[in-house]
Each structure stands twice: as structure tokens, then as C-alpha cells.
Amino acid sequence: MNGLHGIIFSYEQEPGLRELVEHRMPASVPFGGRYRVVDFMLSNLHAAGITDVGVVLHGNYQSLLDHLGNGKTWDMARKYGGLRLLPPFADNRTYRGGVFRGKLEALAGVRSYLEDIRQDHVVLSDSDLIINLPLADVLSAHLERGADITAVCTASGAFVDNATYFTLAPDGSITQVWCAPTAPRGHRSLELYVLSRELLLSLVDECAAQEKYSFRRDVLAGMCGKLRLQSYVWDGYAAQLRSVREYYERSMELLRPSIRAELFAPARPILAKEDDEASSYLAPGSHVKNSLIADGCTIEGSVENCILFPGVTVERGVELRDAILFKGTRVRDGVTLRHVITDKYVEVLPGRTLIGHESYPIVVSKGSIV
Amino acid sequence: MKKECIAMLLAGGQGSRLYVLTENMAKPAVPFGGKFRIIDFPLSNCANSGIDTIGVLTQYRPLELNRYIGNGQPWDLDRADGGVHILPPYQSAGGATWFKGTANAIYQNIGFVDMYEPDYVLILSGDHIYKMDYAALLAHHKHTHADCTIAVMEVPWDEASRFGIMNVDSEDTITEFEEKPKEPKSNLASMGIYIFTWKKLREYLIADEKDPASSNDFGKNIIPAMLGAGEKLSAYRFEGYWKDVGTLDSLWDANMDMLAQGSGLNLLDKDWPIYARVESEPPAYLDETAEVAHSVITRGTVVEGGVHNSVLSQCCTVAEGAQVEYSILMPGAVVERGAKVSYAILGERARVGENARVGASPEDTPPEDWGITVVGPEAEVKAGHVLGADRMLNREGKETVR
Numbered sequence: 001m002n003g004l005h006g007i008i009f010s011y012e013q014e015p016g017l018r019e020l021v022e023h024r025m026p027a028s029v030p031f032g033g034r035y036r037v038v039d040f041m042l043s044n045l046h047a048a049g050i051t052d053v054g055v056v057l058h059g060n061y062q063s064l065l066d067h068l069g070n071g072k073t074w075d076m077a078r079k080y081g082g083l084r085l086l087p088p089f090a091d092n093r094t095y096r097g098g099v100f101r102g103k104l105e106a107l108a109g110v111r112s113y114l115e116d117i118r119q120d121h122v123v124l125s126d127s128d129l130i131i132n133l134p135l136a137d138v139l140s141a142h143l144e145r146g147a148d149i150t151a152v153c154t155a156s157g158a159f160v161d162n163a164t165y166f167t168l169a170p171d172g173s174i175t176q177v178w179c180a181p182t183a184p185r186g187h188r189s190l191e192l193y194v195l196s197r198e199l200l201l202s203l204v205d206e207c208a209a210q211e212k213y214s215f216r217r218d219v220l221a222g223m224c225g226k227l228r229l230q231s232y233v234w235d236g237y238a239a240q241l242r243s244v245r246e247y248y249e250r251s252m253e254l255l256r257p258s259i260r261a262e263l264f265a266p267a268r269p270i271l272a273k274e275d276d277e278a279s280s281y282l283a284p285g286s287h288v289k290n291s292l293i294a295d296g297c298t299i300e301g302s303v304e305n306c307i308l309f310p311g312v313t314v315e316r317g318v319e320l321r322d323a324i325l326f327k328g329t330r331v332r333d334g335v336t337l338r339h340v341i342t343d344k345y346v347e348v349l350p351g352r353t354l355i356g357h358e359s360y361p362i363v364v365s366k367g368s369i370v
Numbered sequence: 371m372k373k374e375c376i377a378m379l380l381a382g383g384q385g386s387r388l389y390v391l392t393e394n395m396a397k398p399a400v401p402f403g404g405k406f407r408i409i410d411f412p413l414s415n416c417a418n419s420g421i422d423t424i425g426v427l428t429q430y431r432p433l434e435l436n437r438y439i440g441n442g443q444p445w446d447l448d449r450a451d452g453g454v455h456i457l458p459p460y461q462s463a464g465g466a467t468w469f470k471g472t473a474n475a476i477y478q479n480i481g482f483v484d485m486y487e488p489d490y491v492l493i494l495s496g497d498h499i500y501k502m503d504y505a506a507l508l509a510h511h512k513h514t515h516a517d518c519t520i521a522v523m524e525v526p527w528d529e530a531s532r533f534g535i536m537n538v539d540s541e542d543t544i545t546e547f548e549e550k551p552k553e554p555k556s557n558l559a560s561m562g563i564y565i566f567t568w569k570k571l572r573e574y575l576i577a578d579e580k581d582p583a584s585s586n587d588f589g590k591n592i593i594p595a596m597l598g599a600g601e602k603l604s605a606y607r608f609e610g611y612w613k614d615v616g617t618l619d620s621l622w623d624a625n626m627d628m629l630a631q632g633s634g635l636n637l638l639d640k641d642w643p644i645y646a647r648v649e650s651e652p653p654a655y656l657d658e659t660a661e662v663a664h665s666v667i668t669r670g671t672v673v674e675g676g677v678h679n680s681v682l683s684q685c686c687t688v689a690e691g692a693q694v695e696y697s698i699l700m701p702g703a704v705v706e707r708g709a710k711v712s713y714a715i716l717g718e719r720a721r722v723g724e725n726a727r728v729g730a731s732p733e734d735t736p737p738e739d740w741g742i743t744v745v746g747p748e749a750e751v752k753a754g755h756v757l758g759a760d761r762m763l764n765r766e767g768k769e770t771v772r
Contacts, residue, residue, distance in 0.1 A: 033653035034669070072443070257655075264652045271650045274444065278637035278644065279404030279668040279681070280654070281629075286663055294653040295405065295669050296638060308653070 004139055005119040005197070006045040007107075008038065010127040011058030011088075011100045016161055016243035019343060019363040024063035026241060027055075027127035030326050030344070032254055032263075033292040033307050035272045036067050037241060040130045040263075045123070046074040047268035048135035052081035054113055055127075056106045058088050058099055073273050081118065086110045102214035104207045111204060117197050124200075124215070126191040130239040130250065132263050132270065133192070138232050142194045145172075147230035149199070151220070152192040154238050161242040164189035164216045166231060174229035177221040179214075187231060189216070190238055237262045248341065248361045251307055251324055255290055275310040275327075285316075301331070309344075322358070326366075340364065371451050373486040375508055375565070377421050378479070379412055380472050381496035382429030387617045389772065390746030390764045391717055395434040397616070398496030401700040401718065403628050403637055404668040404683050406646045407438060408615060411501070412494045413445045413454070414644040419504035421492065423452030425482050427475045429459055429468060444647040457482060471586035477575040483568065491571060493564040493588065499624050499635070500561075500612035501642045507565055507606050516604035517570040518596055520544065521563035523608045533559035534589050536605050544603040547593050558605060561612055564588065570601065611635045618772070622715060622742050625681045625698045628666055651684055659690055675705070692722075697729065703745075706753070713759070714743040723753030730759040741772055 010027040020029050027038040038055075045053055053076055055068065070076075071083025088100075089109060100106040103124065107114060121139060133152065142150040151174060153166055165185040167176035178185045193215075195203075203219055212218035220229065237259050239250035253259045264270055277296025282288060287302040296311040301318030309327040314320060317334040328345040331337065335348045339356035343366035348354070352370050356362035364370060385397025392400065398409035409426075416424055424447065428435055435456075442454035457479050459468050469475035476483070476493070483491060490511065492504055502521070511519040522536050530551070536558045537546040548554070574592050578584050584591045597603060611634035613624040627633035637644060651670030656662055661676040670685035675692035683701040688694055692705045696713045699705070703716035706724045714729035722728050728751055729743035741760030748765040751757050762770050 255655075257657075260652060260655070269650055270652070274648070274650075276643055276645055278406075279666040279683070281638065281666055282662050282664070284664040288656045288662060289660060290656070290658050292653040292655050293667060298638060 003120045004045075004048060004050050004135065004194075005117045005122045006041075006050050006053035007122055007124050008041055008053065008055045008127050009103055009106060009125070010038070010055055010061065010064060011106055012126070012128075013059060013099070014128060014161075014242050017241065017247060018244050019365045020244065020247065020341070023060065023366050025057075025059055025061055025127070028064040028067050029241065029247070030309060031130060031241070031247075031251065032270075033309055034275060034294045035270060037130060038064065038067070038127050039073075039270055039272045040132065041125050041127060042071075042074045042076070043268070043270045044131065044133050044135055046076070046271060048139075050123075050135070051076055051078050052084075052118065054084045054086050054110065056086045056100075056110060058106070061087070067273060069273070073271050084113065086113060100213070102216075102218075104204055104215050104218065105213035107200070107204045108208045108213075111201075114197070114201055114204065120197060121194060122197055122200050124191075124193045124195075126240075128241045129190055129192065130241065130263070131190065131192075131234070131237070132265055132268055133234060133236075133238075134268065138192075138194055141232050142230065145230050146228065148195060148227040149220070150194045150230045150232050152190045152232045152234055153187040154190060154234050155187055156238070158188070159184050160188060160240045160246065163240065163242075164191065164220070168231050168233075172231050172233070174220070174224065174231055177216065177224055177229075179216050179221060187233065188240075190234065190240065191216075244341070244361060244363055245359065248324070248339075248358065252305070252322070254292060254307065255305060277310045286314075315350075324361075343367070346370065371486070373423050373452060373488050375421060375490040375492060375504075376423040376425070376452070376483065376486050376488045377412075377416050377492040377494055377504070378476055378483070379409070379424055379426045379494045379496055380475060381409060381426050381435060382432075382469055382475060383495075383497065384430040385497065385616060388621065389618065390744055390749070390762050391618070391621075391715070392431075393746060393764060394431060395747075396428065396430045396432060396496075399435040399438055400615075400621070401683055402499060402615065402621070403625060404666045404681050405648055406637075406644055408499065409435065409438070409496045410445075410644050410646045411499055412496060413439075413442075413447065414642075415500075415502050415504060416492075416494075417445045417447060417645065418642055419502075421504055422447065422449050423486055423488075424454045425457045425479060426454060426496075427457050427469065427479065429475075432456070432458060438647055440647065445645045452486070455482070471584075471591075472588045473575055473578055473584075473592045474586035476571075477579050477586070480572060480575065483572075488568050491566050491568045493566065495562045497616050498562065498612060498614055500608075501610065501644070502563070502608060502612075503642075504565075507563070510606045511565045511567075511604065514541075514543075514604040515602065516543075517567050517601040518593070519565045519604045519606050520593070521561040521608050522558040522605045523561055523612055524557050525559045527554070527557050530554035530557045530559065535559060538605050542605045542607065544597065544605050547589075547597060547603075549589060558607070560589070561608060562589075562614075570596070618715065618742055618744060622698060622713075626679070626696070628681060629664055629679060648684060654682075660688075696731075700747070709751075712743075714745065716745045717747035717749065719748050720745040721750040723751055723755065725754050726751045727756040727758075729757070735759045744772070 076083035165178040280297040283300040291306040294310040300316045330347045333350040336353040381398040385392040441448040447454040615621040627635040654671040660673040668684040674690040675688040686699040702719040708725040712729040744762045746764040
């Protein structure tokens with residue numbers, strides 16, 4: 001049996017994602033032409049041979065439940081273990097009827113689940129992370145260095161809202177932790193941590209007894225001298241989706257072959273629920289350049305630098321530039337869209353023009369008619 | 371547990387007229403229409419018609435087919451009771467025999483059918499492209515109190531002599547069956563889709579097996595025997611798209627029908643979805659230099675060159691400067707830089723090397739020399755090589771004229 005157990009946190013809302021999270025949690029936001037954000041972490045876990053995964057839920061998780069099902073997409077529909085959904089239990093002591101204030105509070109609420117974990121090590125992850133990471137290597141590095149906690153981080157200087165940053169010593173150990181600074185400071189945490197089940201349980205108990213709830217503030221920053229904190233620096237593609245702008249820029253990067261080769265590495269495929277759409281049809285006179293086209297689309301117009309999810313219809317005379325169209329979007333005759341993201345089943349009526357800017361892409365809410 | 375109606379899908383055919391495409395797989399496993407395989411059509415029709423128990427009779431090179439069907443999950447046929455079952459020929463106390471004919475294949479699996487105690491059995495074949503509601507066919511069968519109902523469709527009179535033709539009375543009761551008649555009296559062609567009342571069929575299968583002269587075939591033996599004995603056989607008229615894709619030409623034609631608006635074959639229609647088992651791949655990518663028009667593309671495909679009037683399955687590559695026209699690229703086919711592919715079928719993972727030429731347009735070729743060119747699965751056309759019209763290449767590099 002593989003020695004890793006996965007826990008994915010899906011309780012934090014990301015107001016920066018605006019309309020994209022009106023009807024769903026960040027974990028189930030569509031990304032990359034046919035995926036949901038959580039597909040990436042679940043596929044990372046699957047590729048590392050991990051079959052036991054808990055998803056800690058809170059908030060508007062209906063869409064996420066539909067997507068996860070019994071986990072068979074990631075081969076996690078198992079007789080023992082497999083994918084376990086952990087909704088908030090009606091227990092006022094631990095969650096007070098409000099949103100979890102931090103990971104430790106969320107974990108305290110599912111303590112009995114943690115006790116039953118069959119593996120020696122646990123990987124904790126947020127559900128807004130897009131990455132294709134060899135988790136088995138992270139565990140090896142963790143064991144090799146005798147770390148208490150290994151944190152995956154990136155040297156990328158990009159600033160992300162509400163991020164955690166680390167100052168690293170030359171040997172890779174973490175010497176200082178910065179929670180939500182106003183400017184980047186050193187390596188940015190990808191909020192992906194590996195630690196032993198024993199340590200996790202003792203941290204949950206210790207913090208619950210002391211009214212502490214934040215993993216990064218109370219454990220990483222608070223115990224930085226006491227625990228051996230190691231970094232695992234990932235220099236490949238990684239996106240933490242916390243604002244529409246971040247979402248848009250990171251999506252558009254997928255049009256670069258080198259980024260796709262990294263994120264969709266054949267050795268570690270990204271698995272998504274089957275959409276049951278037929279192949280896409282590009283009509284005579286259509287014009288499609290530098291774009292990702294999922295299945296089930298019908299294209300008669302002109303499409304450049306776009307990402308089309310399954311079942312999108314682009315009628316004649318349409319000019320789509322730098323746009324992201326979610327599943328079932330229908331763009332009628334003669335429409336012009338630039339720097340626009342349309343959510344699922346949006347219809348843009350004939351002749352309309354919507355022009356955003358890369359610094360502020362227009363997002364059209366799910367099911368709207370423009 | 372008892373089921374009202376179960377389906378038996380005849381999927382053992384070699385499909386020898388598909389030549390290199392079926393050297394290593396059974397015909398029903400041959401890719402079709404970008405994302406699908408031929409067998410997806412009867413399986414999806416069953417799923418959409420509420421038939422949840424299917425026996426798939428395999429014989430010729432079943433490996434690919436078995437792997438593809440698996441537990442039946444893509445077609446929602448992974449059921450606790452019923453579901454899809456692969457039925458290979460098996461050894462009995464009296465020795466092992468291959469399926470001698472279509473009727474013998476069902477005869478050998480009477481035990482399987484009996485397990486579900488069905489009132490009716492639907493017999494399907496794995497080489498047709500069509501969307502049909504079998505529930506309507508069953509309702510017709512029950513309504514007419516027939517012993518056997520045969521799905522038929524009107525074909526052009528000048529083509530009728532290529533089909534099994536049903537002559538019917540005013541109530542569409544079948545009075546006569548003629549296999550490929552020289553002078554057809556009707557243009558109602560059998561589609562090879564039958565519903566039998568199981569009790570009746572069971573009797574006729576056992577009787578047919580005892581006749582050493584019989585070729586144990588539904589069309590040749592069972593149907594004529596039932597007609598001769600005065601059983602009630604009814605014709606069910608089907609309107610809509612239907613094509614037998616048993617030959618390279620008809621397979622190419624049916625794929626091209628996806629592009630023709632008036633053909634009646636609309637796979638993007640959401641009301642009657644066709645399901646498939648497909649790997650999870652990122653969306654197709656068309657780069658700055660791609661020129662794609664009047665074509666079908668599927669996930670995982672990357673196009674840098676020109677693609678016109680063609681069907682591209684998943685994970686195909688058309689490199690920069692390559693041209694593909696009037697062709698079918700099966701999953702994983704690769705056309706390298708500067709190569710040109712016209713009026714051709716490229717099998718799974720076939721590769722056309724740089725600047726190679728495959729196939730030719732009928733305008734550039736004398737009619738007697740022209741035909742669809744076929745590169746078999748895993749076959750490679752070497753860089754700069756010319757594989758002319760009407761030729762075939764297999765994975766061992768053997769080139770033949772069709």
C-alpha cells in the first residue's frame with residue numbers, strides 16, 4: 001500500500017473570483033477547456049497511486065458534489081477507503097455555524113476520520129491549485145530529509161492574494177513564514193503540505209485545546225523553530241486561482257505548447273468526468289487560430305486566442321478574441337467578444353459586443369442572456 | 371432476475387472487407403466518426419432505449435473489443451443486475467466449437483438468455499451506424515402480436531438487389547423474404563435488427579441446430595423456416611440514417627456523412643447521445659498556422675497544417691505544412707511536416723512521414739485506378755514515400771492494391 005493519504009480543503013470562498021463562484025466553490029470552477037479546478041489535485045493524487053482521499057467541504061458545495069460523484073473518474077470508488085466527502089457536521093463546538101476559520105478547525109471537525117487514516121503520511125492541499133506535481137517525489141524528499149512538515153512552494157515572484165511566503169535557508173529548510181504579506185516575500189507556498197498522520201493528529205489536538213485554528217499562522221509560523229520545516233521547490237507551472245485576473249492570465253498561458261506539455265504530461269494524465277460530447281465541427285468559412293477547442297462545439301465564425309469548453313456554439317459572423325467560453329455557451333450571429341469569460345449556458349444574442357480588458361476581463365454569469 | 375427484453379449483439383465478425391483495418395481487431399471495435407467506435411451505436415441505442423442487459427458475442431480477435439467494453443460503464447451498462455456481458459465461444463462436454471453462423475452463436479448461448487427469462491430477445495449486429503429507439507420496435511412487436519419483427523427501411527429501387535428484401539402485405543406482415551433478389555418486388559430492406567419472442571426463437575434455434583444442411587444463419591435459415599411454418603413476421607419501418615459500414619468505401623462514406631448537412635447523421639444531437647470510452651485528454655489545439663474547415667476534430671488533437679473535409683479522431687497530429695483533405699484520421703494518427711493525405715483512411719497510430727504523399731484526388735487519377743487509400747493501424751509511410759490511390763499499407767510495411 002502507498003503511504004500517502006490525501007486531504008483536500010474546499011471550504012474557503014474566494015471573492016476575487018467574482019461571478020465564477022456565484023454558484024459554486026472555487027474547487028468546481030471550470031478550467032482548461034474541460035476540467036474543474038479540483039480535477040488537477042485529484043489527478044495528482046491518482047498519479048501517485050493514492051486511493052484514499054478526504055474532501056473537507058463547507059459552503060455552496062452542490063456543484064462540487066455533482067462533479068465528484070463517487071470518485072470513479074479518479075479510480076477512487078473503492079471498496080475500502082476511496083474518496084470520502086466530509087461535509088460540516090452539525091457540531092457547534094467546532095464550527096459555530098459559520099465558515100471554518102482555518103485548516104486546523106476544519107480538521108478538528110473531522111477528527112474521527114483522521115484517526116481512521118490507514119496511511120502513515122498525509123498530504124494536505126487547497127482546492128484552488130492547478131498543478132501537475134509528482135507527489136511521490138515530494139514524499140521521498142520528505143522522508144529523505146527527515147522533515148516534520150514539507151511545504152511545496154514556488155520561486156515564481158507573481159503576487160497572489162492572501163498567499164503564504166517562506167524565507168528559505170540554503171539547505172532548503174524554512175526559516176521564516178509570512179502570512180498574507182502585501183508584497184511577495186521569497187518563495188510562495190502552494191499550500192500543499194506533507195506530514196505524518198501522528199504529527200497531524202497531535203497538532204489538531206494541541207491547537208484545538210489552545211483555541212488555535214490557522215495552520216500557517218499557528219503551526220508554520222508559530223512553531224517554525226520547534227518543527228523541522230522543509231521546502232520542496234516546484235519550478236514548473238502552478239496556478240493558485242484567487243482572482244479573475246489570475247484565472248484569466250493562467251488560462252491563457254495554456255495556449256503555449258510548453259505549458260500544456262507540462263500540465264498535461266502524458267505520464268501523469270489529468271482525469272476529468274466524461275462529457276459525452278461528440279467531436280467538434282468546424283464549418284466551411286470558419287477561422288480558428290491559437291485556440292483550445294473541447295468536444296461538442298460547432299464553429300462557424302472566427303476564433304482567435306480562445307478556450308472553448310464542450311458544447312459551445314459560435315455562429316456565423318462572430319468574432320471571438322482572447323475569450324474563454326464555458327460549457328454550452330451560445331454566441332449568435334455577428335457577436336464580437338474580447339477579453340470575456342462566459343460561464344455555463346450563457347447566450348449572447350445577435351449583434352452584441354462585449355469588450356473587456358486583460359486587466360479586467362468581463363465575466364458573464366451562468367445562464368445569463370446578453 | 372427476469373427481464374422483459376434483453377439484447378444479443380453479434381460482434382464476432384472479422385470484417386474481412388475492411389482489410390488492413392481489421393487485421394488485428396474485430397470490426398465493431400473499428401473507430402468511427404471521430405470519437406466513437408462502431409459498437410458504440412448499438413450499445414448507446416440500448417442504453418437510450420432502456421435495455422440494460424446485453425450479451426456481446428465475440429469471436430474474431432476479441433482483445434481490443436473486450437478491453438473497450440470493459441465493465442460497460444461509459445454506456446451506463448455497469449449494472450448490479452444485468453449489464454453488458456462478453457460471451458466468447460466456450461468449450462462444452464461435447465468439445466469446443468466456433469460460432470458456425472449468427473443463429474448458432476445465439477444457440478450456443480441459450481443458457482445465458484434463459485438466465486434472464488426474457489419474453490423477447492433483440493438481435494443486433496455490430497457493423498451499422500444508426501440511432502434507433504428499440505423501445506418503439508418492441509412496442510410494435512407486442513402490438514402486432516408477431517413472433518418476429520424485422521426492422522426494415524426503404525432503399526432506392528436500383529440498390530434493392532444488394533439487400534435482403536421483405537415483401538409485405540397491407541399491414542406490413544412479411545409474406546416473403548428474398549436474399550439479394552435479381553428482380554426485387556419491394557424496396558424494403560432488412561436492417562439486420564430483429565426482435566423475437568424468445569420462446570419461439572428458442573424452438574427454431576434448437577430445430578435449426580439439428581439440421582446438418584443448415585448454415586445456422588438468421589437470414590438464410592431461421593427467418594425462412596419461420597415464414598415457411600406460418601409464424602407471424604412483421605416489418606417495422608425505420609426512417610432515419612442507417613449505414614452498413616462493412617466495406618472501406620462505406621466506412622469512408624459514413625464518416626463523410628458527418629460533414630454533410632443533409633445526410634441525417636447528426637452526432638452532436640443531444641436528444642439521443644452516443645456514448646464512448648475515451649481517454650481523458652486536453653481539448654484539441656489549433657495553432658497560428660492551422661487552417662481547418664468543414665471538418666471534425668476531437669480532443670487531444672493538435673493541428674498546425676491544413677485540414678479540409680476530414681474527420682480527425684482524438685490525439686491526431688497534423689504538423690506544419692501538412693495537408694489533409696477528404697480523409698479519416700483514426701485515433702493517434704500522425705501526419706508529419708509537408709506530407710499530403712487525400713481521400714485516405716489512416717488507421718490508429720498510423721504515421722505519414724515528412725513530405726510523403728498518401729492517396730490522390732479522383733480529379734487527378736484515371737477512374738479505373740482511383741480508390742480510397744488505406745494506411746493500416748500502426749503502419750508507417752516513410753518520409754518522402756508515395757502511397758498512391760487505391761492502395762493499402764499494413765503495419766509490416768506490406769503494400770497492396772485493394
